[in-house]
Amino acid sequence: MDRIEKIVLLGAGNVSTHLGAALQGTGRRILQVYSRTIGAAEILARKLDTDFTTDLNYIYPGADLYIFSLADNAMEEVLDSFPLKDVFAVHTSGSLPVDILQKAGLQAGVFYPLQTFSKTIEPDFSNIPLCIEAKTEKHQQILYHLASEISRDVRFINSKQRETIHIAAVFACNFTNHLFSIAEEILENKEISFDIMYPLIQETVRKAMQQKPSLVQTGPAVRKDDKIIQKHLKQLSTLPDYQKLYNFISQSITQNSTK
Amino acid sequence: MDRIEKIVLLGAGNVSTHLGAALQGTGRRILQVYSRTIGAAEILARKLDTDFTTDLNYIYPGADLYIFSLADNAMEEVLDSFPLKDVFAVHTSGSLPVDILQKAGLQAGVFYPLQTFSKTIEPDFSNIPLCIEAKTEKHQQILYHLASEISRDVRFINSKQRETIHIAAVFACNFTNHLFSIAEEILENKEISFDIMYPLIQETVRKAMQQKPSLVQTGPAVRKDDKIIQKHLKQLSTLPDYQKLYNFISQSITQNSTK
Numbered sequence: 001m002d003r004i005e006k007i008v009l010l011g012a013g014n015v016s017t018h019l020g021a022a023l024q025g026t027g028r029r030i031l032q033v034y035s036r037t038i039g040a041a042e043i044l045a046r047k048l049d050t051d052f053t054t055d056l057n058y059i060y061p062g063a064d065l066y067i068f069s070l071a072d073n074a075m076e077e078v079l080d081s082f083p084l085k086d087v088f089a090v091h092t093s094g095s096l097p098v099d100i101l102q103k104a105g106l107q108a109g110v111f112y113p114l115q116t117f118s119k120t121i122e123p124d125f126s127n128i129p130l131c132i133e134a135k136t137e138k139h140q141q142i143l144y145h146l147a148s149e150i151s152r153d154v155r156f157i158n159s160k161q162r163e164t165i166h167i168a169a170v171f172a173c174n175f176t177n178h179l180f181s182i183a184e185e186i187l188e189n190k191e192i193s194f195d196i197m198y199p200l201i202q203e204t205v206r207k208a209m210q211q212k213p214s215l216v217q218t219g220p221a222v223r224k225d226d227k228i229i230q231k232h233l234k235q236l237s238t239l240p241d242y243q244k245l246y247n248f249i250s251q252s253i254t255q256n257s258t259k
Numbered sequence: 260m261d262r263i264e265k266i267v268l269l270g271a272g273n274v275s276t277h278l279g280a281a282l283q284g285t286g287r288r289i290l291q292v293y294s295r296t297i298g299a300a301e302i303l304a305r306k307l308d309t310d311f312t313t314d315l316n317y318i319y320p321g322a323d324l325y326i327f328s329l330a331d332n333a334m335e336e337v338l339d340s341f342p343l344k345d346v347f348a349v350h351t352s353g354s355l356p357v358d359i360l361q362k363a364g365l366q367a368g369v370f371y372p373l374q375t376f377s378k379t380i381e382p383d384f385s386n387i388p389l390c391i392e393a394k395t396e397k398h399q400q401i402l403y404h405l406a407s408e409i410s411r412d413v414r415f416i417n418s419k420q421r422e423t424i425h426i427a428a429v430f431a432c433n434f435t436n437h438l439f440s441i442a443e444e445i446l447e448n449k450e451i452s453f454d455i456m457y458p459l460i461q462e463t464v465r466k467a468m469q470q471k472p473s474l475v476q477t478g479p480a481v482r483k484d485d486k487i488i489q490k491h492l493k494q495l496s497t498l499p500d501y502q503k504l505y506n507f508i509s510q511s512i513t514q515n516s517t518k
Contacts, residue, residue, distance in 0.1 A: 072484070072486075073486065095487055095490065114455060114456075114458070114459055115458055115462060116459060116462055116463060116466070116477055118466060118475075127458050128458050153455075160449075161449055161451055163490075163494060164445060164446060164451060164494075165446065165455065166491075167491050168441075168445045168446045168451075168456060169442070169456065170478055170491065170505070171438045171445070171501075171505070172438060172459065172460055173456075173460065173463045173478070174477055174479075174480065174512070175438050175478075175508045175512075176435050176439070176460070176463055177463055177472050177475065177476055177477070178472075178476060178508060178515070179430045179431060179434050179438070180430075180431055180472035181473040181476065181515065182427075182430045182511075183427035183428070183430040183472075184473055185473070186426055186427045186430070187423060187424065187427045189423075190419075190420055190423045192427075194471065194472070195468075196373060196412075196414070197373075197428065198468055199386050199412075200373055200374055200428055201431055201432065201435070201464055201467075201468070203374060203375050203382075204431070205460055205464050207377065208460075209457055209460070212440075212453065213437075213439035214443055216377075216436065217433070217436055218375055218432070219429055219432070219434075220433075221437075222433075225331070225332070227331075227332070228331065228354055231354065231422075232425075232426050232429065235423075235426060241514065242430075242511075244507075245507065245508070245511055246429070246430075248503075248504065249434045249437060252441075252500055253434075253437050256437070
């Protein structure tokens with residue numbers, strides 16, 4: 001087997017849904033969808049016009065690739081009951097090592113799309129970084145060819161690096177969104193619509209991507225404008241959690257700028 | 260005077276430079292540029308093909324509007340020495356109250372563009388929120404008309420609201436950029452280029468703007484996935500400041516999600 005043709009998807013969440021559709025778009029055959037939740041399995045199977053099962057014992061054995069897109073904490077349980085051995089399998093997790101599949105007796109790889117997926121929005125895979133890893137050079141090549149057909153940005157990333165990327169993504173994506181939420185709450189408390197922030201947020205991101213974020217830091221903390229910082233902290237006194245966070249991040253910025 | 264025709268700019272930084280150019284683009288005359296720094300004054304005056312001075316005593320008295328775009332901590336000093344009284348003046352600061360101009364004997368207003376400006380990049384003012392404020396209804400109307408000629412998004416925002424917006428902007432812009440810097444550092448420590456984050460960051464912002472950020476929070480903290488959080492904290496042990504920040508923001512997300 002030098003080319004993946006037949007694929008079984010395990011999991012019917014956002015990653016499975018969008019990745020399955022993208023792979024089908026390259027002409028690959030999605031043989032079957034497995035999910036523990038019958039509703040989810042059926043919806044995705046219908047979308048991909050294929051079969052589904054909720055029973056691991058009915059997983060089709062003849063696929064070239066088994067893609068595990070399950071919640072991290074469900075992986076072990078599913079792998080324990082997975083009846084096939086020695087088939088080629090990848091998972092799509094940012095934080096699990098490749099070895100988790102190998103330990104389950106599978107030929108192991110990773111196919112991790114570095115993106116946040118939404119149920120309703122069809123992503124454009126062509127610019128999503130696909131982080132791939134495999135245990136043999138042959139499998140590396142096979143995954144590379146498959147990944148290259150759906151994205152322009154395919155990278156060999158080992159499990160250690162992928163962990164690092166996952167942590168960085170928590171800072172750049174999850175934590176960033178939390179800061180947006182705080183801004184939203186602070187504004188809406190005073191009946192100002194969050195949309196007033198849109199151009200500023202877009203420009204912040206544009207600058208961070210055009211140059212390096214560490215080179216374009218602005219604001220009171222990097223200017224060491226203690227008068228403004230103290231004023232802001234005072235104004236945040238009715239929101240003590242955000243006051244603490246303001247203080248903490250400001251200190252972190254000041255420390256970084258004097259490194 | 261019902262319409263601003265002749266303008267004097269005080270300050271020659273990024274706001275003054277870009278706002279001056281935008282106003283000139285509407286056919287207004289920039290009479291003069293003042294800056295304490297002769298080099299800055301001369302560069303901006305040349306750009307706008309106008310006069311400049313570094314001496315407040317030579318400020319032209321006949322302008323319809325004096326725009327103070329100075330660093331917050333320079334404002335008081337410049338206002339103390341400003342020789343003209345009762346002329347119409349605005350400042351462009353997010354954090355100073357309108358009263359600072361009134362106390363200096365000027366007819367006071369605010370003209371605050373909510374954006375982060377760079378020296379080298381010409382901003383598109385048409386979608387920058389312009390937050391305006393004035394002490395009389397007549398001045399409100401005059402500023403509204405002027406602002407509407409350069410932006411589609413003009414809002415009457417009082418000094419109290421503007422302070423709130425400024426704090427929200429620190430969270431959504433300054434602090435966000437700091438999180439990007441941390442991601443950059445974490446990645447580059449392992450020789451992974453920060454550009455791998457670009458599609459994720461763009462999608463994070465797109466989602467936060469399409470829906471509300473508070474509705475699209477993702478990641479281990481909102482899932483209360485303590486296993487991943489503990490793993491990340493352990494991996495951050497060589498970067499204790501970021502470890503603390505990770506813990507702090509994760510707790511804030513968890514608290515918010517159970518509100």
